[in-house]
Amino acid sequence: MDAEQTRIQALAPRLANQIAAGEVVERPASVLKELLENSLDAGANELEIELEAGGIKLLKVRDNGRGIDEDDLPLALARHATSKIYTLDDLEGVATLGFRGEALASISSVARLELVTSVEDSGKGWRVVAEGRDMTPRVSPAPHPRGTSVIVRDLFFNTPARRKFLRTERTEYGHLEGLFRRLALSRPDVAFTLKHNSKVVHRLRPAVDQASQEQRLKQLMPSGFIDSALYLDMEATGLRLWGWVGLPNQARAQADQQYFFVNGRSIRDRLVAHAIRQAYQDVLFHGRHPVFVLHLELDPHVVDVNVHPTKHEVRFRDGRLVHDFLFRSLHRALADTRAGQESNAAN
Ligand code: ADP
Ligand code: MG
Numbered sequence: 001m002d003a004e005q006t007r008i009q010a011l012a013p014r015l016a017n018q019i020a021a022g023e024v025v026e027r028p029a030s031v032l033k034e035l036l037e038n039s040l041d042a043g044a045n046e047l048e049i050e051l052e053a054g055g056i057k058l059l060k061v062r063d064n065g066r067g068i069d070e071d072d073l074p075l076a077l078a079r080h081a082t083s084k085i086y087t088l089d090d091l092e093g094v095a096t097l098g099f100r101g102e103a104l105a106s107i108s109s110v111a112r113l114e115l116v117t118s119v120e121d122s123g124k125g126w127r128v129v130a131e132g133r134d135m136t137p138r139v140s141p142a143p144h145p146r147g148t149s150v151i152v153r154d155l156f157f158n159t160p161a162r163r164k165f166l167r168t169e170r171t172e173y174g175h176l177e178g179l180f181r182r183l184a185l186s187r188p189d190v191a192f193t194l195k196h197n198s199k200v201v202h203r204l205r206p207a208v209d210q211a212s213q214e215q216r217l218k219q220l221m222p223s224g225f226i227d228s229a230l231y232l233d234m235e236a237t238g239l240r241l242w243g244w245v246g247l248p249n250q251a252r253a254q255a256d257q258q259y260f261f262v263n264g265r266s267i268r269d270r271l272v273a274h275a276i277r278q279a280y281q282d283v284l285f286h287g288r289h290p291v292f293v294l295h296l297e298l299d300p301h302v303v304d305v306n307v308h309p310t311k312h313e314v315r316f317r318d319g320r321l322v323h324d325f326l327f328r329s330l331h332r333a334l335a336d337t338r339a340g341q342e343s344n345a346a347n
Contacts, residue, residue, distance in 0.1 A: 012133040017079055017109035018159060023309040025106050027166060028055030028155055029175035030310075034103035035150050036183050039063035040264075041084065041096045044147060045206060046191045053197070054169030055176050056155050064147040067119035070126055074137040076115060077130040079105035093301045097265055100309065104150075108135065110162065111155045117148040177201070181220050182266045185259050185293055188213045217244065217293060222257055225250060225291055232333040237321065239298050241329045246291035247337055248283040255289035262296050262303060267314050272296075275323045279330035283337050296326070 011019070025031060032055065039047050042065025052058035068076055075081040082101030085091050091099065107113050108130045118125030125144030130137055156163035166172060173196060180202065184192045188207040195201065202220075207213040210231065217226045225246055233242040246257075260272055280290050304315040316322045 013079070013135045014109050014133045017105045017135065020079065020102055021106035021110045021159075022162075023106075024103060025110055025155075027175060028059055028172050029179040031055065031059055031107055031111070031152055031155065032061070032176055033179050033183070034098070034107065035059070035061040035152070036179075037097035038103065038150070039065055039148065040183075040187060040190065041098055042066050042148065045189065048193045049180065049195065051173070051176060051194075051196045054172030056166060056169065056172060057153065059152045059155070060149065062147065062149040064145070067125075067144075067146055067148055068115075068117045069119055070139070073115075073117070073126055073128045073139050076128060077104045077108045077113070077135065077137055081105075091306060092304075093299075094305060095263065095300045097311075099306075102309075105130075105135070107152060110159050111157065112153040113150065115148065115150045116142050116144045118144040118146050121146050182259060184216065185220055186261045186264050186266055186295075188216055214244075221293070222250075222252075222291065225257075229291075230333050230337075232329060234329040234332075236325055236329075238302075239296065239322065239325045241294060241296050241326060243294035244292065245294070245330060245333055248280070248285075248288075248290070248334075251280075251284050251288035251290050253288065257291040258289065259293040260296070261294070262305075262314055263298065263300060264295075265305065265311065265314075268312050269314055271316065271319050271323050272326060275326035276330060279327050279334060283334055296322070298322075 024034065028051075032049065036047060036049075039061055042063060044063035044065035046064045048062045050058065050060040072083065080101045082099060084096045084099045084101075085094060104113065104115070114127060114129045116125055116127045123143050123145060125142055126139055127142035128137055128139045156166065176196075177194075180192070180194050184190075184202070184204055191206045192202065192204045193200065204216055204219065205212070207216045214226050226244065228247050228250065229244040230247070231244055234240070260267060260269070276290065276292070284290060302317040304317070305311050307313040307315055
């Protein structure tokens with residue numbers, strides 16, 4: 001190696017973004033997650049998703065959210081640019097799903113991404129793409145109703161090493177549908193349409209009350225779940241827990257139907273898992289996993305979501321309080337099944 005090669009240089013923006021993409025863009029489902037979260041953050045209540053070939057060839061999300069102002073468009077695809085937080089204080093109470101300002105830049109660096117958007121009802125809109133190694137934004141007029149469409153084609157076309165890790169279309173589609181299910185359960189108030197290879201797979205109306213929410217669960221959860229699941233809605237010390245828990249006889253060999261949302265964000269958390277396991281302990285056989293769709297709501301300031309780039313993990317300021325509240329609420333909800341079991345045992 002000659003001296004020339006050891007000089008320090010700044011990475012070209014595309015390369016820097018490709019490196020960052022390694023953390024958040026693993027497969028088509030991770031792209032879909034970022035796009036749907038952006039649409040929800042933009043206040044959309046109608047989302048249309050179109051996929052082709054397991055999302056590898058085409059992945060498109062169209063929303064009716066607030067759109068992006070023409071003046072902000074050059075920054076929309078730039079790294080570390082966000083409209084969601086301005087200060088550290090904002091970060092500590094963040095209520096949006098996104099805030100890192102990385103997703104569109106990362107995706108643009110490893111696929112052909114175009115964003116078309118409008119902030120008005122006139123149909124006048126704008127299109128933006130990021131070109132070349134510097135990812136220079138190019139903005140041009142394009143018609144679009146109020147809202148935003150993001151079209152992502154040929155994922156990983158320029159990063160062959162990543163592309164090799166993609167599985168079959170069918171497997172990738174499975175991940176996409178799983179992600180869709182999770183997002184559709186997280187926001188019952190939002191209408192969703194999912195198309196794969198031009199076929200409508202799911203069409204979900206907005207659900208405003210318990211009955212219509214249960215309709216949605218009927219479509220998205222294992223058959224029979226909602227017919228016998230227990231509904232609960234409990235509140236204490238700034239915490240609210242609501243949703244549906246499956247009866248012990250619906251438990252599964254795998255923990256594959258467990259949905260837990262914290263302020264609308266799907267999370268996996270050891271403390272939460274432990275509280276739920278304990279609540280079910282004396283009604284479940286060893287090795288069986290309960291089915292549930294649960295929403296925990298609390299002040300965003302008492303939960304830290306900036307733990308990992310994918311934001312699947314959270315940290316509660318008062319973990320013990322959350323754990324005890326979850327345990328008590330679920331234990332009480334399951335009390336009748338417990339009584340049932342005891343009287344069975346007594347007979
Ligand atoms: P983040 O979501 O962390 O802010 P992104 O890279 O995902 O970063 O998006 C960058 C910015 O582009 C967002 O902060 C938002 O202002 C804008 N944006 C992205 N998608 C949409 C959308 N569907 N509707 C409105 N604005 C959007
Ligand atoms: Mg985002």
